Amino acid sequence: MTEGTGEDTSEDWTGDMAETQAAPSSRLTITTGADDAGQRLDRVLARHAPDLSRTRIQRLVADGQVQLGGRVVVDAAGRVNAGDVYSIALPEPEAAEPAAENIPLSIAYEDDDLIVIDKPAGMVVHPAPGHSSGTLVNALLHHCGDSLSGIGGVRRPGIVHRIDKDTSGLLVVAKHDKAHQGLAAQFADHGRTGPLERAYLAFVWGVPRPRGSVNAPIDRHPTHRQKMAVRQSGREAITHWQLLETYAGADGEPLASLVECQLETGRTHQIRVHMAHIGHPLLGDEVYGQGFRTKAARLPEEARTLLEGLKRQALHAARLGFAHPVSEQHLAFDSDLPEELEALHAVLSGAGEA
Template sequence: MDDTTQQEWTLEDETAAERLDRVLARLANDLSRSRLQALIREGQVTVDGTPVLDPGRKVGSGARIALQVPPPVPAEPQGEAMDLVIVYEDDDLIVIDKPAGLVVHPAAGHESGTLVNALIAHCGESLSGIGGVKRPGIVHRLDKDTSGLLVVAKNDLAHQGLADQFADHGRTGPLERLYLALVWGIPERRRGTVEAALARSQHNREKIAIVSDENERGRYASTHYELLEALPSANPLASLVQCELETGRTHQIRVHMAHIGHPLLGDSVYGSGFKTKANRLTDDQRWALTALNRQALHAAVLGFEHPRSGAFLRFESPIPADLALLLEALRA
């Protein structure tokens, strides 16, 4: 059965000539402009009954435009049933409280068992297609061993709307991303901002490095932090800090906090030089840190504007059990 859908419009008289892809972006606003451009190039759009393959073709007053949208093809990753903590879900998006240890997207070495595999299975037919493929739209990611809140789009409209907000990093919109982290040492200033460009390390491709702003490889990155608690209070070795992202680069919080001398507890990649501090922990504290077996980072708050309704949605995730255990041990 062919589930291709067709929509037709006739432009009003006095409509000024404009690019076809821009006109369609207004008329078929549930599809992204890049998706519409692809459909035009595939011959799925006609103007006055004739296929047009150029997205830049000018159309104007009285033009009859028809758009065919083929059914989305199945996603290449296979769906895999998996228990998910779903915080919110509607026809456009889903918010997940991701556990530590879960990879977000299939990649070399992680072709299955990822959040994308789980979402394909969970969402099923409610995935109307991102770019013509029945797949969830990932607009931001969390490291495998970072826990917390993640929003995923189910369709083109939601994907475009959310992607625009995350690309803007909340500078002009309501996007809010707050993380809780346990770091070694006590920051000198209770509040501060780390501004340091980041790039893939040339010496170790698994790591992100601080680079000069003038270096073309570097991408601007900014993290705001606030000291919440010194741990333990009597003779503090560590701190509970809140980090707010102004940008969202790979490993950003981990690299920035290490850069100012306060790497995350449990971070074997960027905090390996702090073993002497770990030796000063009590037996219970060392046990809790070993049991954590990951960086002490949790995406605790996520707020954004719903891409369809415009309503502001804000979600909070409690500290997971492994991180709470370490926090309580450090307070003792």
């Protein structure tokens, strides 16, 4: 689940009405000229700031580091107007290698070859621009020591797969090259012919069919580059779901459900994109479920309060199974819903099934 897009296509700029000045404390101010009007933001800013590639500009926009008139810019592909004044915050350069940090970990299993972590919501898996510390990798480097160095690359040692920052649950990390290679092969197969199993619990709006599958390719959104979308240009993505429970709203009518999702592929935001695509976005998903915000008003009051305080999508990586890459023993782990999702589940269940 990678981030970042784009090719470095920055160009020299020779317009006569643009103004560029470096502000103190790593902040850049750019005023666009008449020749810039109607052009893409990332292309214009890269021309005005030759030291920043379009890829770097896109990343800064995605990280909320670009402002127009004091408001954060969210679309690097948006069109500019003459006379726009953009402010770009340039974070301090980050270390080439992540630093070990003494961060508590919830460990489901550990041996000399691998470690299975039950990740809390809010923790980023590996360092990225804007998240150079406090990540799972920083914690693992402290817990495991030098055994992780270099495994899977400098920036993501030992990481075979990842789950979103605001998704909780299980993931496995390799401690050495042989374990990394064995686990990576299983994740590349996605359980089609091997023992890999990944299951997620998701609270969704509406009531889907008892079971089904979504086979729809996923690619970067054409205009909102921080989002993913179902697009024919995308990579194959397959999600299977099974309906577990349904919940009534305060009016007694069906309103929400608990589903189990199993992945046959591993694309960025796959479950969130696919469930929204079939009309059942996740509760708490501010990116893919914005059109369903009004449904929260139909929840029982206690459930509505819990959802408002959740501050994340209601998604949990509840089951992980795989063959041990060294011993070949089959390992399987289950993770209970974290406290905040269990509280939501209890209130929704207490309100009655639809």
